[in-house]
Amino acid sequence: MMGLMASDETRTETRTETPTKTPTETRTETTRPATTGEPAGPGARVPGEASQASGTRAWTPWMTRLLVLGIVLAAVNLRPAITSLGALLEEVRDGLGMSGSVAGLLTSVPPLCFAVFGVAAPRLARRFGPGAVVFGGMVAITAGLLIRPYAGGTAGFLAATALALMGIALSNVLMPVIVKRFFPDRVGSMTGLYSMALAFGTSIAAAATVPVTNALGGHWQPGLAVWAVLGAAAALSWIPFVRARKAPSSADSSGTDAPRADAGGRPVEQPPLRITRSRTAWALAVFFGLQATAAYITMGWMAQIFRDAGVSAGTAGLLLAVIMVMGVPLAFVIPRVATRLPHQGPIVLVLGVCGLAGYAGLYFAPAGGAWVWALLLGVSNCAFPLALTMVGMRARTGAGVAQLSAFAQSTGYLISIPGPLLVGVLYQHSGGWGLPIALMSALMVPQIIVGVLAGRDRTVEEEAAR
Numbered sequence: 001m002m003g004l005m006a007s008d009e010t011r012t013e014t015r016t017e018t019p020t021k022t023p024t025e026t027r028t029e030t031t032r033p034a035t036t037g038e039p040a041g042p043g044a045r046v047p048g049e050a051s052q053a054s055g056t057r058a059w060t061p062w063m064t065r066l067l068v069l070g071i072v073l074a075a076v077n078l079r080p081a082i083t084s085l086g087a088l089l090e091e092v093r094d095g096l097g098m099s100g101s102v103a104g105l106l107t108s109v110p111p112l113c114f115a116v117f118g119v120a121a122p123r124l125a126r127r128f129g130p131g132a133v134v135f136g137g138m139v140a141i142t143a144g145l146l147i148r149p150y151a152g153g154t155a156g157f158l159a160a161t162a163l164a165l166m167g168i169a170l171s172n173v174l175m176p177v178i179v180k181r182f183f184p185d186r187v188g189s190m191t192g193l194y195s196m197a198l199a200f201g202t203s204i205a206a207a208a209t210v211p212v213t214n215a216l217g218g219h220w221q222p223g224l225a226v227w228a229v230l231g232a233a234a235a236l237s238w239i240p241f242v243r244a245r246k247a248p249s250s251a252d253s254s255g256t257d258a259p260r261a262d263a264g265g266r267p268v269e270q271p272p273l274r275i276t277r278s279r280t281a282w283a284l285a286v287f288f289g290l291q292a293t294a295a296y297i298t299m300g301w302m303a304q305i306f307r308d309a310g311v312s313a314g315t316a317g318l319l320l321a322v323i324m325v326m327g328v329p330l331a332f333v334i335p336r337v338a339t340r341l342p343h344q345g346p347i348v349l350v351l352g353v354c355g356l357a358g359y360a361g362l363y364f365a366p367a368g369g370a371w372v373w374a375l376l377l378g379v380s381n382c383a384f385p386l387a388l389t390m391v392g393m394r395a396r397t398g399a400g401v402a403q404l405s406a407f408a409q410s411t412g413y414l415i416s417i418p419g420p421l422l423v424g425v426l427y428q429h430s431g432g433w434g435l436p437i438a439l440m441s442a443l444m445v446p447q448i449i450v451g452v453l454a455g456r457d458r459t460v461e462e463e464a465a466r
Helices: 002-016 061-076 080-087 089-096 100-106 109-118 121-128 130-150 154-182 187-215 220-225 228-241 279-308 313-325 327-338 345-364 370-380 383-393 398-416 418-430 434-454 460-465
Strands: none
Touching (some): 080 130, 080 187, 080 220, 089 154, 100 154, 109 279, 109 398, 121 398, 130 154, 130 228, 154 383, 187 327, 279 313, 279 370, 279 383, 345 370, 345 383, 383 398, 398 460
């Protein structure tokens, strides 16, 4: 797949080159001023690279392939820090003498860190460039995963976990930005590719952590630390793009980030985008938060729901794996379909109906149709790649995507924090899963409504300017 995309990019470059140039001549920027420092796509000048005597360096096919590889490796690293810990939580608690309340806090730390640290991503990207920030995020993930098993106590474990989650938060926000800037004509396919890689990383860490731990001697420390290898590989792949600089904060009518100029040709600084004025931004933020709520409830409680219904522990784990694995193929398909539609509301509706059907099945016959309910909930959980795709589609400029991504994800993750905790409280006080499942079903209704609103064909720049 990566080779095919790279081949497409190479063909695009060939079509846009001036026929009179020889293959050894340096290609120059033709679609935007040389001072913008931002490429229109993989065929344009690499931003931030030093000028040479003959001009600027050109984006070569191997760099396109390397960027695709970097995006995939970065996406694979966005969840193992969470799911690997879940697989060994009991061993970690025993090893560190962690109280039950602190262990419960760990389930709420990821969305909290995503909300807090994700806000800083656009500012850091403007100052250092998105490539440098993603590289820093991968380094933070690697360091956090290496340090936390050997931190020597609960406080150190939590601090190292927060370091890894900070790297994840920054990369979460900037992945849609990277795709919008470097692959503007392939937003659907590239969003699908990294969404699929993210789902794969989530599933493989959950499934392989215990067997890997047993293979390494049965100690939980190396079983958690081994996932730092993936982070190191991702960091290495981003080194060539560290010098990629920021794009201007405005856009021309073509949707690029070229700066506007006055009558004398001087660039005119545009006012910052007031993202909170956009109804679409708010709808997308709430949609993101509600789908994240469903995802964290699923990861935290779904296996227990099946076990309490009489399903064996091993089968319950497989059912949860089915729910998560469904995201691998669908995360690639859904964004490609979404970008071909003027309105993404129908996809939102289909995913929501699958979720409602799955929850209804859990309520009335949790064990009898367990595999069917797992499949339906797996489809419903694919609202995540759809939300990421709409982030790239609802903003016209790279700067707009950065602001929308930070706003939607930070606000959304804040919204998702109470969900898993509330489910636990309802379960404890009611003594069963009837009320929690009713809550999950009730939350699906507003998710469908705001998703349809977020899927309308408009941009946040247009709404914020009104």
